Amino acid sequence: MTTETQGSDAILARMMALHPKIIDLTLDRMWRLLARLGHPERDLPPVIHIAGTNGKGSTQAMIRAGLEQAGHRVHAYTSPHLARFHERIRLAGTLIEEDHLTAVLDECRRVNGDDNITYFEITTCAALLAFARTPADYTLLEVGLGGRLDATNVVEQPRLTVITPVSIDHQQYLGETLAEIAGEKAGILKRGVPCIVARQDDGAMEVIEKIAARLSAPLIAHGQHWHVGREHGRLVFQDETGLLDLPPPILAGPHQFDNAGTALAALRYLGVDAAACEAAVTDAQWPARMQRLSHGPLVDLAGGAPIWLDGGHNPAAGAAVAATLATMPGPKLHVICGMLNTKDVAGFLRPIAPHTARLYAVDIPGETNTLPAETTRAAAEQCGISATTASTVAQAIRDIVATDAEARILICGSLYLAGRILSDNG
Structure with a gap:
């Protein structure tokens, strides 16, 4: 600081x-x-x-x-x-x-x-x-x-x-x-x-x-x-x-x-x-709303894989993200998701399920009200999404690019997670 x-x-x-x-x-x-x-x-x-x-x-x-x-x-x-x-x-x-x-x-x-x-x-x-x-x-x-x-x-x-x-x-x-x-x-x-x-x-x-x-x-x-x-x-x-x-x-x-x-x-x-x-x-600018990350350590870590960031966290936001993904031709996205324990996780994830290749659940760093990654993973699987957990967002990105040469990545689920990403990624 x-x-x-x-x-x-x-x-x-x-x-x-x-x-x-x-x-x-x-x-x-x-x-x-x-x-x-x-x-x-x-x-x-x-x-x-x-x-x-x-x-x-x-x-x-x-x-x-x-x-x-x-x-x-x-x-x-x-x-x-x-x-x-x-x-x-x-x-x-x-x-x-x-x-x-x-x-x-x-x-x-x-x-x-x-x-x-x-x-x-x-x-x-x-x-x-x-x-x-x-x-x-x-x-x-x-x-x-x-x-x-x-x-x-x-x-x-x-x-x-x-x-x-x-x-x-x-x-x-x-x-x-x-x-x-x-x-x-x-x-x-x-x-x-x-x-x-x-x-x-x-x-x-x-x-x-x-x-x-x-x-x-x-x-x-x-x-x-x-x-x-x-x-x-x-x-x-x-x-x-x-x-x-x-x-x-x-x-x-x-x-x-x-x-x-x-x-x-x-x-x-x-x-x-x-x-x-x-x-x-x-001219309007509003970060973490389907924002394409253009630089920083996470972008470097991803190699050529594009990364989007969205802070939506409720069912209506999930539907909006899904509608956006439907307009983006290409392979399904790998989703990195961290949410608060007060949110309707399944309600958020269900709309984006058809667009998701695999979900990597994470805890929100430094957030006492984070939903445990394992709970997010279980909710994703109940929505029909292949899911696993990752210790950090960076680890999830490493795992994604190691297994998919054409990966596209979406980090989502919480404005608090989005804030940490923007802060840590410069």
Whole structure:
């Protein structure tokens, strides 16, 4: 670890011990600390608040790319980070500097004192403090978990809300049914504030519409107010303003056409021009979403075998990965998979089974909640996938290239695993 990053890392390590539970959904602790800090959430540049199960990060990245092409300065908050915490906080287009991050983290820690607060809550307060003190034109806030009781849900009057596709995930916190989860996601809706709604299952859409009606929050919904599709390899978007014929999204996978549609609907509502809309789909960057690794020790270890990295970790993400693999002609992939013990492993693996030559199950390095590799292996075999375990990702790559001269490799199953790969692979 370099000396220049020890300041924030040391503070973040102490913050991990501030509350006995990693996740404890309530807004009481947020309101208490924000009040002591002078309510920075009231002084933010216009907020676009984004919730949903899948596609939040990609959609946010596209909205940011479009707004920045239009000349706007944009704050952005996302979680979790992949390699460094600094990735979570982007100030007016630039990742937060170490000195600035250390200062706002330390201020929040001092003001909070010994009171209980979760790691995500106190770091969200630090982000809001930094956003309030740095001039910008927009603030993009991505929900951490759920919506209604998420730490980001403290802005009384956002400029716009966005709900990406809702599916089953985090049942232990958000509810067992799609309707219950949709209700939690729709908790970001605010009275009179328009909401962009992505393609949804009927059950989720019914809940969102009911909550929106109660709050008189206008919905700008896929299939009703805007449409997106793929024609001759290009992205075609249509709303009441007119038609956009754009290049395909730079982010890989058929699902990114839907994410792009959601971002474009938001950008059109905000009034940007066609050039900014094109930049949204062609300039967006979002690591660990079917990302082709181009350099580093793992790439060297693989020889000429291509390696892709994806952080998806729930059944909907598995389906999205499978749809992407279906568009990539060539032999089946060797999959290296590590997951958390809170996830539906079989639900994630089942869609990718037809595209998998063999699966190598690994533990996520340094993660206390990793699913044991042996459990992942057993789940894979139950899905009809030939599977084994490997001590490390590097060992799995060695085994793959030693047995298959035409190997293609996908590392997947967790953003935490993806983060370790990006960090260790340079």
